[in-house]
Amino acid sequence: MSDVTIKDIAEATGVSYATVSRTLNNRSGVNAATREKILQAAKDLGYRPNIHARSLKTNQTFTLALIVPDISNPFFSDIALAVNKTAYQYGYNTILCSTNWDPEIEKAQLKLIQDQRVDGIIFKPADRSPDLYLDLNIPTVMISNLVANGLSFIEVDNFKGGKDTAQHLIQCGYKKFSFIGGAKESRSNSDRLEGYRKTLEKHGYQLSEEKIRFGPFTIESGYQIIKSLMGTNDPPDCAFCGNDLIALGVFQYLVETGISVPEKFGLVGFDDVYFASLPQIQMTTVAQPRSQMGSMAVNTLIKRIENGSSSFVEHILLEPKLIIRKSTRNYS
């Protein structure tokens, strides 16, 4: 194992020992460019804080927990990778919990995590009941804009994602709008729907109740819901989906039944996971900056842990970005 010291990093970067130490201990007063340079050098040189020595001094476990609803969704596994990587740079290990969108499992996992003495939690809740999260006795950063209490959170502006999608589908000339959502209880999902619905109404379009559907955030669910919608008397000519997996299931059904995308049917996903940009897929979708969300969540959490006070609360709302590809018509 390497024995890279703060001194080695100071020499490699030409930055003072104090500044390297401040950066690696995540103290303030280091500008972003210098900080970046130091962290890169630390990584290149293979620097690892001496966890054993730190633990004896501080009684910390240097372990973070990340709790997400579904680790098989590439959106969450990308966040997990970024959390893992950033935490590791700070000298923390990460354990992951996947709750399968089940509030009972979520409750059990939260209990477990507290018993295991982790130093902090990054938590994407399965639903929006705030009572579950109120009595956490461990520093926590939510990936959700639940502001029932004084927790920090990082989230994208889901309402704006829905709004941008509605505007785009209108510009493309689609007329019969549908929303194929994920779990009804998901706050992100309902914010996306609200932005979409309100923007459609503002432009004089209706989103009728029978064209708003919910189900699991899965390919299979998207496939089944579009099948059901296309079998009605008044099928939609476009769909905004709760995430990219749902959109992929919709796309699969359309390809199999010969409904041409984007000519006859326009399709927008959410997340921009890796398959959305494949040449065979080319899906229009609303991108969330997943890696950034994961690393910012760790940065915020570590500041909160190493500050040791509950007064440090950050609310970060990131901009989503509509990525126009080939599952919606050209307009000009």
Next chain:
Amino acid sequence: MSDVTIKDIAEATGVSYATVSRTLNNRSGVNAATREKILQAAKDLGYRPNIHARSLKTNQTFTLALIVPDISNPFFSDIALAVNKTAYQYGYNTILCSTNWDPEIEKAQLKLIQDQRVDGIIFKPADRSPDLYLDLNIPTVMISNLVANGLSFIEVDNFKGGKDTAQHLIQCGYKKFSFIGGAKESRSNSDRLEGYRKTLEKHGYQLSEEKIRFGPFTIESGYQIIKSLMGTNDPPDCAFCGNDLIALGVFQYLVETGISVPEKFGLVGFDDVYFASLPQIQMTTVAQPRSQMGSMAVNTLIKRIENGSSSFVEHILLEPKLIIRKSTRNYS
């Protein structure tokens, strides 16, 4: 929360209290059909063992750890889902660790897991150095046929997967074979290569050294390696890839550069993750029974934990299955 008891399950299924108890405590002497019926009823009724009471009695934590190299690979996240689900049925929570194929992180995670007092570990190692795994003081099931010591393992027959692929590509009429592997250190990967290479040689074909490449198990790596191979004087006309992510990257490059699949180039992946069967992809690949692997790993581990003796060792080698789709030529 529900208060479903063993008695409730006995009444619902018409099976004796003793048999339900034996099943839920994972004792022997219950036939498979009855066991299945009881577990299904327990699940439907929302039965959860009283973990707190059990823990007081047994000093167990009722927590398992699953350690995998890359949770963003759908192969591992599918295993994680199955492990989570099966463990939960037994009344165990699962924590996940992703090692990013890095032996240093792997070592740190193993240390952490032992400190956290989990009851058992399911472990897919990043490389094949057995010394890392020799001194585990916790019941462990490997997802890898490392038999350096008395650990249980579950693995597919990777050699046979490579053999079947070689036979198929020969039957399709491809002549210039390549292997685009994942990490050179991966045992699964090298077993696939060996089955492929030996079968090609048996049929009088060469797999030249310059057509055997290694890299990360990622889309990006597949893309870069095929780009490099196609730029040589003697490019391949087919590739067997270390996993489906690599194959997807190869496919992406071929589509972008207008090389027709399967006419000009035949492509075989490994794993059969969800995107391989999409109508837009239709990739020929070697399927691994991921859900079965996850649930069998838990079954084996729980038996080992609840037996309390290290004498219980199972070695399970599953058959992989070549799934022929449209990324290889028809033959008849």
